[in-house]
Amino acid sequence: MTTRFRAAQLSLAAFAAVLACAPLVWAQVSSTPPTQTVFEPGEPVEQPLPYSHKLHVGLGLKCRECHTIPDPGDFATYPPESKCATCHVAVKTDSPHIQTLMAAAEAGKPIEWNRVYQVPEYVYFSHAVHVIDAEFECAECHGDVGSREVLFQEKPISMYSCMGCHTRHDAPNDCELCHDTH
Template sequence: MAKLPWVSGLIVIAALAQRPAPEQPLPFSHKHHASTLGLACAKCHPVADPGEFAGLPPTATCMECHKAIKTDSPHIQKLTAFHKDGADVPWKRVYRIPDYVFFSHKEHLSRAKANCETCHGPVKESAALRREKEVSMGACMDCHRANQASIACNFCHEQR
């Protein structure tokens, strides 16, 4: 019986690791766009200024290619309708950082020499994006310690 809590803990960890991808308003394969086509993350996700949300691509970004590619697809027609209405696709965010945390994608990509996969997992292999890694204070602290980055509270919890 003493082993039961340990086994239960493993089941909980396995369940969290296998979180399903949220149902999106349109199917989107990062594997196809980033791996097969070789598009860089920044092609669709411009790196924001420090402290700003890195962003989901506006429909205009998608339409740069899809005004001529796969236009007969019902999904691309739905994308085109969003664009014509001046609306962005209401994507469901997979990762969210609390408002009280100051996080700079630009800083992590340039100074820290991280890449998107460092925090977001193997995105280029995902047909449907799901949270592969936990974005938590503990995970950030582990990474900061491993890379000799500051672990001072105001480094992440107060805009510099």
């Protein structure tokens, strides 16, 4: 509760700053219909270890087995290194990458993965609402992750794309839905 409250205050401050500093942006945002941006997929995101979704999803591992969505459900988590260790205590232990991974698991020090998808702090997004309540597949917003060696941003997460999908699915598009200014 406290964390959520502080997060809300933070997002309010950040959002207010955006509005104060960028009246031109504001004017453009409020007057541009949600269909006009052209999305370019991102570059492959370099990671500290050569982790491959293609290989690991190919072994039969499920998305939410590694990316749990704990209450209140805003975030999808990254897997703890102990999860990786269930196999890598024995698999490919001669690899320097796996030695780094196992050292991290033993030290309880998480690998610092680089972000692929991230919305600014003043935007409210919930995985639980989209994945559990509305039953969208991960691929809807993240593309065909299971066939990628290296991830890149292959789907847009801009305001335009959020609002476009909300329109298509009769979900609301009030500003306060995604920008909690209370």
